Amino acid sequence: MPRYVDKEERRRHVAAALHRIAAREGLESVSIRTVAAEAGLSVGAVQRDFGTKDELLRFALREMLANVERRFSEIRVGPGGLSFAEGLRRVLTDLLPTDDERLAEARVWSAFYARAAVDAGFADTLAELDARARAALRSAVGWAGEQGELAPGQDPDALVELLLVLVDGIWLSAVRQPPGASLDAQRAAVAAAVAAVTVEGGREARRG
Amino acid sequence: MPRYVDKEERRRHVAAALHRIAAREGLESVSIRTVAAEAGLSVGAVQRDFGTKDELLRFALREMLANVERRFSEIRVGPGGLSFAEGLRRVLTDLLPTDDERLAEARVWSAFYARAAVDAGFADTLAELDARARAALRSAVGWAGEQGELAPGQDPDALVELLLVLVDGIWLSAVRQPPGASLDAQRAAVAAAVAAVTVEGGREARRG
DNA sequence: CTCGTATCGATACACTCGTATCAAAAGGAG
DNA sequence: CTCCTTTTGATACGAGTGTATCGATACGAG
Numbered sequence: 001m002p003r004y005v006d007k008e009e010r011r012r013h014v015a016a017a018l019h020r021i022a023a024r025e026g027l028e029s030v031s032i033r034t035v036a037a038e039a040g041l042s043v044g045a046v047q048r049d050f051g052t053k054d055e056l057l058r059f060a061l062r063e064m065l066a067n068v069e070r071r072f073s074e075i076r077v078g079p080g081g082l083s084f085a086e087g088l089r090r091v092l093t094d095l096l097p098t099d100d101e102r103l104a105e106a107r108v109w110s111a112f113y114a115r116a117a118v119d120a121g122f123a124d125t126l127a128e129l130d131a132r133a134r135a136a137l138r139s140a141v142g143w144a145g146e147q148g149e150l151a152p153g154q155d156p157d158a159l160v161e162l163l164l165v166l167v168d169g170i171w172l173s174a175v176r177q178p179p180g181a182s183l184d185a186q187r188a189a190v191a192a193a194v195a196a197v198t199v200e201g202g203r204e205a206r207r208g
Numbered sequence: 209m210p211r212y213v214d215k216e217e218r219r220r221h222v223a224a225a226l227h228r229i230a231a232r233e234g235l236e237s238v239s240i241r242t243v244a245a246e247a248g249l250s251v252g253a254v255q256r257d258f259g260t261k262d263e264l265l266r267f268a269l270r271e272m273l274a275n276v277e278r279r280f281s282e283i284r285v286g287p288g289g290l291s292f293a294e295g296l297r298r299v300l301t302d303l304l305p306t307d308d309e310r311l312a313e314a315r316v317w318s319a320f321y322a323r324a325a326v327d328a329g330f331a332d333t334l335a336e337l338d339a340r341a342r343a344a345l346r347s348a349v350g351w352a353g354e355q356g357e358l359a360p361g362q363d364p365d366a367l368v369e370l371l372l373v374l375v376d377g378i379w380l381s382a383v384r385q386p387p388g389a390s391l392d393a394q395r396a397a398v399a400a401a402v403a404a405v406t407v408e409g410g411r412e413a414r415r416g
Numbered sequence: 417c418t419c420g421t422a423t424c425g426a427t428a429c430a431c432t433c434g435t436a437t438c439a440a441a442a443g444g445a446g
Numbered sequence: 447c448t449c450c451t452t453t454t455g456a457t458a459c460g461a462g463t464g465t466a467t468c469g470a471t472a473c474g475a476g
Binding site for chain 2: 110115118119120126
Binding site: 239240241251255260261 | 462464465466
């Protein structure tokens with residue numbers, strides 16, 4: 001075969017170009033042509049790598065989800081790791097638009113999210129992510145319960161569902177902020193969420 | 209002037225057509241032509257009523273926000289009204305996709321929300337809504353504090369921010385549900401939110 | 417009634433869209 | 447080197463886009 005190139009690497013390069021356009025101008029400005037130009041490729045090259053625009057979008061969605069999941073998988077809650085409260089705080093804080101990259105990510109997320117409303121394939125992919133997040137949260141909340149970290153009167157399963165919608169809310173709220181706005185409100189929301197759900201210090205607090 | 213017609217009424221009729229299309233196929237399928245066809249009008253009529261597509265979209269956004277605000281304004285928390293916990297529960301429950309109309313509304317909301325990420329005019333309109341919601345919540349939370357309804361250790365201002373992102377999260381989460389899915393998870397999230405933020409019964413519970 | 421004007425619906429225009437096609441190029445196999 | 451296959455970039459095509467234009471239409475004023 002002539003012209004040895006790393007196909008997967010280039011697919012990721014194209015997906016990154018799509019993410020930049022979606023963050024800057026929205027999904028409506030994403031076309032084969034605009035993406036190819038942003039990636040520095042010709043239309044034909046993008047067509048061969050992805051075949052159809054739908055497959056390009058699907059790949060870009062999965063690529064983004066993989067990035068987010070990889071980041072979150074490094075936040076380990078449990079024995080030998082973080083307390084539940086600290087883990088929760090880190091997850092939520094990590095989503096805040098603290099830099100341009102995070103803001104761009106939130107914008108892309110909002111665009112994909114809206115598309116999931118009318119594209120069953122997108123909705124399915126999001127549902128899979130949801131299932132994994134639910135499982136991880138269930139485990140973390142279970143451990144928090146054992147450690148006495150949960151505020152009294154909380155049903156663990158219901159709490160998991162609350163945290164799931166809370167993550168969406170925090171992440172997406174970045175989208176409506178005017179540029180350069182302060183993050184104080186969102187930081188306050190994170191602090192309030194942690195405060196409402198946990199009892200400070202968990203077992204240690206109850207020991208001391 | 210010939211052809212007496214109620215202009216504002218027809219603008220709302222056209223906006224409703226836009227909402228239906230956006231809920232069914234997304235904002236990308238909204239064009240002057242598709243909206244005109246859905247509304248049973250000609251392209252020229254829609255053009256005369258709105259001039260430009262951007263103005264049509266802006267009107268449709270404001271129209272939707274007005275509907276939601278009108279609904280919420282009927283939920284009155286405070287002296288002579290509902291308890292904070294009950295009001296919060298009603299607001300959050302009202303957003304759930306309990307019927308097709310609510311589901312459609314959530315889908316339209318997600319589309320507009322995503323557009324606000326890249327359209328400053330949309331973002332401004334959402335920011336105004338945010339300011340009004342923040343004021344209403346601040347008042348409700350203040351009253352809840354006086355009534356002893358708030359769970360201990362809550363900063364009222366931070367709690368307001370938490371509730372704001374929670375509303376977004378609950379509402380938007382409808383979008384990723386497969387059709388016909390159960391609402392149990394979202395109802396659980398609402399219950400968990402109310403439980404985490406308030407102490408059951410408020411003053412009454414502390415008296416009894 | 418007639419007239420004048422505000423509204424209408426159709427069409428035109430200059431794009432952009434996703435996709436298909438296809439000649440030119442490019443590099444490993446022999 | 448010569449082939450031969452894969453990859454590339456350009457172009458073609460039909461459809462759909464926002465908007466402008468402009469006769470036909472329909473009504474209220476006189």
